[in-house]
Amino acid sequence: MSDEIDPNARPSGDGCEECLARDTWWFHLRRCAACGHVGCCDSSPGRHATGHFRETGHPIMQSFEPGEEWFFDFRDGQVGRGPELTAPTSHPQSQPTPAPADRVPADWREHLHP
Numbered sequence: 620m621s622d623e624i625d626p627n628a629r630p631s632g633d634g635c636e637e638c639l640a641r642d643t644w645w646f647h648l649r650r651c652a653a654c655g656h657v658g659c660c661d662s663s664p665g666r667h668a669t670g671h672f673r674e675t676g677h678p679i680m681q682s683f684e685p686g687e688e689w690f691f692d693f694r695d696g697q698v699g700r701g702p703e704l705t706a707p708t709s710h711p712q713s714q715p716t717p718a719p720a721d722r723v724p725a726d727w728r729e730h731l732h733p
């Protein structure tokens with residue numbers, strides 16, 4: 620379990636690492652419990668949290684949404700609980716969903732994965 624969850628790993632930032640690098644936008648955010656990588660959810664166009672699991676094998680993530688504490692294991696698809704991770708455990712409350720606001724198209728709902 621220690622390789623899968625490192626409570627001391629700080630989140631990589633306030634937004635999806637790959638979306639920020641590619642000037643795209645995300646819907647909800649997920650934080651890798653092993654290394655702190657912040658990526659976007661599977662409803663987001665980029666699905667970068669799942670992409671991070673595929674690339675690294677880091678199997679567990681925690682929601683990075685304010686007020687959400689659930690963990691998710693990519694291997695078995697189970698939602699569960701886990702230890703307290705290093706703060707912050709969500710993006711800033713002031714940050715909109717989806718984000719970043721200046722990159723979200725007016726018809727963003729049409730771009731979500733079901």
Ligand SMILES: [Zn+2]
Pocket residue numbers: 635636637638639644645658659663665666667668
């Ligand atoms: Zn992304």
Ligand SMILES: [Zn+2]
Pocket residue numbers: 651652653654655656671675677
């Ligand atoms: Zn990771």
